[in-house]
Amino acid sequence: MRLVIILFFINIFLLYGQTIHYYNHLNPPLNETLSISSNYGDIRSSSFHFGIDYTTKGRRGLPIFAIDSGYVSRIKVEAGGYGRAIYINHNSGITSVYAHLDSFSFSITQFVKNKQYENQKFSIDILLEPTVFKIKKGEIIGYSGNSGQSTGPHLHFELRNTKSQSTLYPFIFSFHQKDTLPPVIEKVLLYHSFSYLSKDTLPAIKIIPFNKNKTTNSTSQNPKAWEVPEKFFIGLQAFDYLFDKSRKFNFYHSKVLLDQELIFEMKFDEMPFTETNLVSGIIDFQRRNLTSENIILQYQYSNLSFTPIKKAIHSGMITLNDTLTHTLTIEIYDFSGNFTTCNLQIRVSKKKGAFFNNNSYKEYIVAAGKQKIVKLGNTRLIFYPNTFYDNTKLFINKIYDLKLLTGEIIEIGHENIPVKSVFGLEIPITNVKPSLYSKIVVTRINGKVKESIGGEIKDNTIVAKTRKFGRYTLELDTIPPIIEFLNVKENEPIKQNFITVKITDNLSGIKSYNGYIDDNWVLFEYDLKNSTLVYTFDEKCIVKNSIRKLQIFVEDNRGNLERKRINFFY
Ligand SMILES: [Zn+2]
Numbered sequence: 001m002r003l004v005i006i007l008f009f010i011n012i013f014l015l016y017g018q019t020i021h022y023y024n025h026l027n028p029p030l031n032e033t034l035s036i037s038s039n040y041g042d043i044r045s046s047s048f049h050f051g052i053d054y055t056t057k058g059r060r061g062l063p064i065f066a067i068d069s070g071y072v073s074r075i076k077v078e079a080g081g082y083g084r085a086i087y088i089n090h091n092s093g094i095t096s097v098y099a100h101l102d103s104f105s106f107s108i109t110q111f112v113k114n115k116q117y118e119n120q121k122f123s124i125d126i127l128l129e130p131t132v133f134k135i136k137k138g139e140i141i142g143y144s145g146n147s148g149q150s151t152g153p154h155l156h157f158e159l160r161n162t163k164s165q166s167t168l169y170p171f172i173f174s175f176h177q178k179d180t181l182p183p184v185i186e187k188v189l190l191y192h193s194f195s196y197l198s199k200d201t202l203p204a205i206k207i208i209p210f211n212k213n214k215t216t217n218s219t220s221q222n223p224k225a226w227e228v229p230e231k232f233f234i235g236l237q238a239f240d241y242l243f244d245k246s247r248k249f250n251f252y253h254s255k256v257l258l259d260q261e262l263i264f265e266m267k268f269d270e271m272p273f274t275e276t277n278l279v280s281g282i283i284d285f286q287r288r289n290l291t292s293e294n295i296i297l298q299y300q301y302s303n304l305s306f307t308p309i310k311k312a313i314h315s316g317m318i319t320l321n322d323t324l325t326h327t328l329t330i331e332i333y334d335f336s337g338n339f340t341t342c343n344l345q346i347r348v349s350k351k352k353g354a355f356f357n358n359n360s361y362k363e364y365i366v367a368a369g370k371q372k373i374v375k376l377g378n379t380r381l382i383f384y385p386n387t388f389y390d391n392t393k394l395f396i397n398k399i400y401d402l403k404l405l406t407g408e409i410i411e412i413g414h415e416n417i418p419v420k421s422v423f424g425l426e427i428p429i430t431n432v433k434p435s436l437y438s439k440i441v442v443t444r445i446n447g448k449v450k451e452s453i454g455g456e457i458k459d460n461t462i463v464a465k466t467r468k469f470g471r472y473t474l475e476l477d478t479i480p481p482i483i484e485f486l487n488v489k490e491n492e493p494i495k496q497n498f499i500t501v502k503i504t505d506n507l508s509g510i511k512s513y514n515g516y517i518d519d520n521w522v523l524f525e526y527d528l529k530n531s532t533l534v535y536t537f538d539e540k541c542i543v544k545n546s547i548r549k550l551q552i553f554v555e556d557n558r559g560n561l562e563r564k565r566i567n568f569f570y
Contacts, residue, residue, distance in 0.1 A: 022092055026067040027138040029098060029157050030054055034176060036242055037154060039249040040169045041268035041308075043294045047277045048250075048268075050167035051097065051158030060102045060153045062144040067096050072133035072141070073162075075104070075112060076125045079526035082156065083147025088135055089162050097158035102145025108133060113523065117540070120514070120521045149529060166272045166307075169252070171335050181241035182338040183251045188330060189235040189284070189295055190228055225325045227349035233264075233316045235284050235295040240334045253333040256298045258318055259326050264298040265311040275306055280418030281389040282306065289416045301389035303369040303420065320348045379410055382424035389420045399471070406430055406474045409445065413469035422465040427474060429460050439478050439558045441508050445471040452477070452508045454557060480560035481505040483552050486532070491547060493569040494537075499524075501533040501552055508557035516551045517541050524552075543570060 028034060038053035056062050066088055073095065074087035082099035086108070089095050103109055111133075115124050135141060146153040159170040234256060239248040256264040281304050284295040299316035300309050320326060330342040369388070374381040376398055397411040410427065425442060432440060442455040442464040452475070455464035462474060484502040488494060501524070503513060515524040515535060522540050524533035533552070535541075541548075551565045 027065050029064055029067055029096075030056070030062060030144070030155060031065065032056070032062065036249075037247065039240075039242065040167075040171060041250040041252065041271075043250055043279055043283060043296075045279075047279055048271060050271055050273075050276050051099075051156050052170050054155045054157060056144045056153045056155060058153055060143070060145045062155075063140045064098050064101065064142045064144055064155060066135045066137060066139045066141050068092070068094075069137045070096075070135055071130040072108065072128050072135060073130075074125070074127050075108065077112060077116075078123045078125075078148060079528040080149045083150060084142070084145065085148075086141055088141070089130070093162050094168070095160040095162045095165075097156075097160065098142065099156040099158070100145055100147050100150040100154060101142040102147065104142040105140055108142070116523050117521070122523060122526050147527070160273075161270075164272065166270050167276065169269045169335065177243045179242050179334060179336040180338065181243075181245065181334075182340045183238060183240040183332040183334050184248075185236065185238045185330060185332055185340055185342050187237040187295075188342065188344065189237070190232045191235060191284075191297070191299070192229055192232055225345040225347040228320070228346045230321070230348050231317060231319050233297070233299040233318060234328075234330070235297045235299075236330065236332070237293060237295050238332050238340075240332075242334075250296075251332045252335045254296070254298065255329075255331040255333075256316070256318075257329040257331070260329070262311060263313050263318060264300075264309075264316040266296070266298065266308050267310050268308045270307055272307060278304065278306055278420065281420055285418035286416040301420075302391070303386070304389045320346075323348050323350070376410065378428040380424075380426040381410075381412060382426070384421065384423060386421040387419060387423045389418055392417060401473075404473050405432065405440075405476060408473065410472045411470075412472065415446070415468060415470045417469050419467050419469060422467050425455075425464045425466065425472060426461050427464075427472075429457075429462060429474070432474075432476070436476060436478070439476045439560075440474055441477050441558065442466075443473055443475045443507070444468060445473060450475065450507070452557075454508065475507065477507040477556065477558040478560060479506050480562040481510055481554040481556050483554055483562055483564040485550075485564070485566055488550060488566050488568050491567050491569065498534050498536045499550065499568075500535075502531055503533060503552070503554050504531050505554075505556045508560075511555050511557045513552065513554040515553075516549075518549050519551075537570070541570070545569075 035055045036052055037055045038049050040050060040052060042049040068090045070088045070090035072086060073089040076082060076085045084101040084104065085097060085099040086101065086104060087095055087097050104112060112124065115126060116122060144153060144155045157170065159168040160166060161168060236254060238251050238254070240251045242249060250268065253267040254265070255262060281301055282296060284297060287293055287295055300312040302315070325345050325347045328344040328346050331339055333339045370385050372383045374396060376396060381396065394413045399409040399411055400407060401409055406427070427442065429437060429440060437457050440455070440457065440462055441452040442462055443450045443452050444466065453464050453466045455462040482504050486500045486502055487496055488499055503510060513524065513526065513533065515522055515533060520540065522535050524535045526533055546569070547567050548570050549565065549567055551563065553561065553563045555561045
């Protein structure tokens with residue numbers, strides 16, 4: 001057993017050098033058998049997961065330990081996102097992050113609460129000097145929970161480079177089980193290029209299913225060479241297992257080789273924070289929207305830099321100038337060095353044009369990596385240099401619908417087109433009295449659902465920015481938020497040690513809220529996913545055995561204000 005551990009250690013040491021010494025001497029963040037529900041690099045709907053999620057088996061309140069000595073550099077509390085999160089800077093130049101906590105350690109909780117009362121605000125984001133909270137390795141810093149945007153109790157654990165705040169692959173501790181399972185390649189897809197205009201036609205031209213059962217260092221069994229076009233790049237449906245086959249994770253490292261020569265390489269070892277939302281430029285975005293499959297492209301768009309792409313000869317585009325048989329090799333590695341190889345014999349098809357049908361389109365623009373303004377009547381669309389990953393064919397249209405406020409919908413591209421960064425919309429306001437201008441929002445119509453993207457009024461125009469293509473129109477929000485008392489009844493005693501209130505808004509969303517007991521501001525903690533506010537009775541509301549006054553004020557993003565008052569006995 002000891003020999004195995006030593007061999008494993010040496011193996012890791014050889015692969016990753018001196019730094020692993022450091023990582024192997026850290027304290028686990030949880031004092032439990034660590035079970036992982038999401039790994040670094042996993043693909044979420046609009047971002048990569050850039051930490052590790054440790055399951056807490058449905059439980060909350062498990063102690064969270066600092067992985068190393070250091071100091072608390074940041075404390076963040078928010079209704080969504082990370083909920084309650086703590087950042088610790090270590091001497092090694094690494095920051096560890098612990099998110100979705102139920103609570104902080106006693107001294108940190110007191111500190112946070114004082115700040116919240118001082119600011120009369122629940123959400124805080126404080127950067128701290130090294131002297132405020134010094135932390136010892138293994139010290140309890142908080143308790144696990146389900147706060148913020150979390151779908152169940154777990155610990156989100158993250159490592160960052162302190163200086164650059166770049167996120168790092170954190171699966172590097174000696175306290176994890178050994179991963180001996182190799183990654184799996186399910187499909188190899190061949191692409192010529194992308195044409196997103198028809199939402200029904202998927203762009204892959206050839207799908208090669210790979211033998212799922214033969215994993216380690218296996219070769220696909222094709223006696224005949226696959227026929228391919230002269231120019232193509234590939235996409236992979238591949239994943240990794242960690243300790244067992246119960247969950248699939250994203251792979252760590254991929255290589256594409258043509259006749260032994262490296263064409264493309266991708267390694268999810270590090271992602272700057274600004275790159276973590278570039279999912280739509282790394283996967284076949286249209287296929288994901290239509291079939292829910294995540295195909296990871298082994299291709300680099302011209303307007304994309306992504307740290308995990310380590311090599312991209314001709315952007316990953318493979319060109320074959322002869323009719324000979326070539327070997328296309330795909331290698332997938334996990335972090336522990338397990339790998340799967342797929343060797344495909346390929347040859348250019350003699351049938352010209354056998355692979356692509358070139359559709360012709362009614363109207364489109366090609367927006368490259370520079371600014372472009374498109375006018376549609378008095379509406380202006382502003383595409384910035386960073387809006388697109390690559391030159392993009394775009395259909396822009398106006399649809400008349402007299403039931404709508406402005407009588408029209410602006411249709412911009414299609415929701416299956418990947419967008420790298422925002423574009424601007426400038427829509428003139430018509431048919432609205434100036435007194436109602438402040439209530440206008442730009443909405444995105446998705447089937448029957450209308451989603452507000454806000455917007456700012458400038459003269460007679462509303463200006464908004466968005467990262468999604470689709471259909472847009474204007475809407476009025478004159479309806480205030482709704483407040484419901486969940487466990488308070490008029491003039492009755494409170495049965496629990498807390499007060500809970502539900503707050504919701506129909507369109508523009510909640511901007512701010514405040515709760516008062518007997519005209520004193522009290523800390524209502526906001527949980528966005530449940531739309532609830534919770535005040536836990538504390539020294540700010542001492543028992544008086546009398547009727548007390550509770551007031552809640554909520555304002556939406558269009559200045560619609562709601563106030564509700566109730567008396568209770570406490
Ligand atoms: Zn997470």
